[in-house]
Amino acid sequence: MRLPSKFRQFLDETGGMALFTGRFFSQEFRPRFEFRELLMQCYIIGYNSLPLVGLTGFITGLVLTMQLRPALVVYGVQSQLPVMVGIAIVREIGPVITALIFAGKIGSSIGAELGSMKVTEQIDAMEVSGTNPFKYLVVTRVVAATLMLPILVVLSDTISLFGAYVGVNIRSVTSFSLFFRQIFASLAFGDVLPAVIKTFLFGFAIGMVGCYRGYNSRNGTRGVGRSANSAVVISSILVFIIDLMVVQVTALLGLN
Amino acid sequence: MHAVRSDTVEKEGPASDGPHTVGPATDGSVIAIEHVFKRFGSNVVLNDFSLAVGKEENVVVLGKSGSGKSVLIKCIIGLLRAESGQISVPGQNIPDLNHDELDRIRAKVGFLFQSNALYDSMTVRKNLEFPLRRHWIDLSQEKIDSMVTEALGNVNLAHTVDMMPEELSGGMSKRVALARTLILKPDIILYDEPTTGLDPVTAKEISTLIVDIQRKFHTASIIISHDMHCVKLVSDRVALLDGGKRYWQGKYEEMEASNDQVLKQFFE
Numbered sequence: 001m002r003l004p005s006k007f008r009q010f011l012d013e014t015g016g017m018a019l020f021t022g023r024f025f026s027q028e029f030r031p032r033f034e035f036r037e038l039l040m041q042c043y044i045i046g047y048n049s050l051p052l053v054g055l056t057g058f059i060t061g062l063v064l065t066m067q068l069r070p071a072l073v074v075y076g077v078q079s080q081l082p083v084m085v086g087i088a089i090v091r092e093i094g095p096v097i098t099a100l101i102f103a104g105k106i107g108s109s110i111g112a113e114l115g116s117m118k119v120t121e122q123i124d125a126m127e128v129s130g131t132n133p134f135k136y137l138v139v140t141r142v143v144a145a146t147l148m149l150p151i152l153v154v155l156s157d158t159i160s161l162f163g164a165y166v167g168v169n170i171r172s173v174t175s176f177s178l179f180f181r182q183i184f185a186s187l188a189f190g191d192v193l194p195a196v197i198k199t200f201l202f203g204f205a206i207g208m209v210g211c212y213r214g215y216n217s218r219n220g221t222r223g224v225g226r227s228a229n230s231a232v233v234i235s236s237i238l239v240f241i242i243d244l245m246v247v248q249v250t251a252l253l254g255l256n
Numbered sequence: 257m258h259a260v261r262s263d264t265v266e267k268e269g270p271a272s273d274g275p276h277t278v279g280p281a282t283d284g285s286v287i288a289i290e291h292v293f294k295r296f297g298s299n300v301v302l303n304d305f306s307l308a309v310g311k312e313e314n315v316v317v318l319g320k321s322g323s324g325k326s327v328l329i330k331c332i333i334g335l336l337r338a339e340s341g342q343i344s345v346p347g348q349n350i351p352d353l354n355h356d357e358l359d360r361i362r363a364k365v366g367f368l369f370q371s372n373a374l375y376d377s378m379t380v381r382k383n384l385e386f387p388l389r390r391h392w393i394d395l396s397q398e399k400i401d402s403m404v405t406e407a408l409g410n411v412n413l414a415h416t417v418d419m420m421p422e423e424l425s426g427g428m429s430k431r432v433a434l435a436r437t438l439i440l441k442p443d444i445i446l447y448d449e450p451t452t453g454l455d456p457v458t459a460k461e462i463s464t465l466i467v468d469i470q471r472k473f474h475t476a477s478i479i480i481s482h483d484m485h486c487v488k489l490v491s492d493r494v495a496l497l498d499g500g501k502r503y504w505q506g507k508y509e510e511m512e513a514s515n516d517q518v519l520k521q522f523f524e
Contacts, residue, residue, distance in 0.1 A: 125373035
């Protein structure tokens with residue numbers, strides 16, 4: 001039986017991605033370790049993403065609060081606004097929105113950078129100079145993305161909560177300490193742990209997809225554009241799939 | 257043509273790496289390619305191709321576009337894997353080597369890409385430091401600086417050390433790429449169309465540089481080209497690749513005097 005070409009292409013891509021991930025794990029723990037490049041990538045991927053992540057986090061918190069308030073006023077539970085906003089941001093909105101922003105900024109950047117290096121033979125040049133380009137380019141970027149996204153999510157959540165505090169105070173007056181006391185009192189270990197775990201998985205998936213698409217880029221500059229584009233699309237979809245799976249697993253484990 | 261010798265040459269190199277010693281591959285040659293077969297899908301590119309390169313010899317592999325010249329040198333450096341046949345460089349069969357073993361060979365085999373393949377996010381200095389820092393991790397910064405200066409001096413571009421690749425002209429990029437190739441003091445250099453895309457004057461400069469490098473560093477080289485001015489200047493021997501096989505080999509003068517239609521078309 002001949003499979004439809006789109007489906008065959010999907011299977012090829014999935015198989016290629018699985019092999020690429022396997023190669024990552026086989027190389028990650030073998031010397032030589034590229035610490036200098038890893039630190040550089042942490043700086044580029046993490047520190048350079050801070051302004052964007054901070055801005056979007058603040059706006060998300062602010063808008064979420066302003067949108068939720070009218071619905072809560074109807075039921076007379078507007079006093080629960082900090083609790084609702086806090087849980088929503090920490091459990092779901094903060095990690096997912098930050099991961100999507102991260103996929104757009106970092107996934108495309110990694111895909112385009114490695115794609116461009118591939119089509120201009122820079123990756124081959126590394127290989128013939130005796131450097132393992134997979135270790136130097138892929139392992140460092142994937143590890144940096146995996147480590148930096150959770151940190152960015154924590155910062156984004158914090159800034160989002162400040163945004164929410166501003167949002168609450170647009171229509172009413174709530175003290176800073178009361179607002180945050182209400183939030184922290186309502187948050188449980190089961191709210192924070194799954195959120196943290198999934199951010200590591202989001203970061204890993206975004207880094208891996210960006211590197212896979214870039215590293216396997218073909219057909220010149222058009223291929224580079226396609227790599228960057230598909231890195232964002234695939235990693236964004238993976239963010240939602242991972243989110244769904246983590247929610248299911250943590251529910252089964254009784255952490256929700 | 258240089259005489260093919262089977263002795264070894266010791267060259268000056270960083271202390272941590274010890275002296276570079278080129279051993280003969282087989283029968284006195286430093287590169288021995290025997291019955292190599294390579295195809296992409298149904299397209300057979302190399303079909304029972306054989307070639308030997310002697311010590312301090314410049315062999316030009318000539319062929320039409322798409323005849324598999326670049327595939328051949330990518331098989332030699334291990335970027336592509338030959339499906340069958342032997343590629344001994346120097347004395348080890350490339351298709352049998354694992355990644356670590358290939359890396360050790362690659363420290364002794366330089367490769368000049370047609371596109372130069374300079375790392376465009378790094379300065380010229382960083383481009384040259386990159387292979388050094390990976391192969392000789394114990395080198396001091398002073399030693400690295402002096403090796404970078406020396407390598408750039410060899411191609412007369414010492415003043416470009418802090419420039420970015422995008423600031424260099426085509427000829428300068430080629431020279432910097434050559435300096436990066438030379439910095440590991442290779443015993444063998446593979447040139448992939450070194451004069452393609454350059455004006456005749458710059459192409460002649462690059463060709464002269466290839467000859468100078470051979471004389472100064474006693475390197476053996478395979479030069480892929482279909483620029484006959486370059487071939488005339490740099491070749492000790494010419495091998496013609498046609499239909500995946502070595503169609504002919506001999507000196508440039510013999511090729512020029514030949515009445516063979518396949519050979520003659522390169523001069524038309």
